[in-house]
Amino acid sequence: MAKISQREARILKRRVIELERQLDNQRSRWSKDWPGGVNIDTVEVNMSEWYIVKTARLLGHAVVIVPGDAPKLLVYGIPLPKVP
Numbered sequence: 001m002a003k004i005s006q007r008e009a010r011i012l013k014r015r016v017i018e019l020e021r022q023l024d025n026q027r028s029r030w031s032k033d034w035p036g037g038v039n040i041d042t043v044e045v046n047m048s049e050w051y052i053v054k055t056a057r058l059l060g061h062a063v064v065i066v067p068g069d070a071p072k073l074l075v076y077g078i079p080l081p082k083v084p
Contacts (some may be wrong), residue, residue, distance in 0.1 A: 026080075 004012070052075060056063050061077035068074040 053063050056077035060080050062080060064076045064078055066074050
């Protein structure tokens with residue numbers, strides 16, 4: 001394994017800190033109840049559908065809803081980045 005210089009090590013350390021900060025910001029933004037977002041509609045669903053979304057959130061997933069074939073909506077749980 002090749003050795004790296006102190007200069008390169010400092011550059012890489014700064015890069016790692018920056019990437020971790022980005023992940024923390026992303027997780028913070030996704031894991032809250034969308035404080036920076038805009039609620040464009042509220043949809044009433046049955047309890048089993050409500051629990052699908054609730055479970056995804058408890059598992060640490062962001063929930064994204066996209067249109068499918070009309071009149072269906074597709075619900076996706078997207079895992080949030082893991083913080084070491």
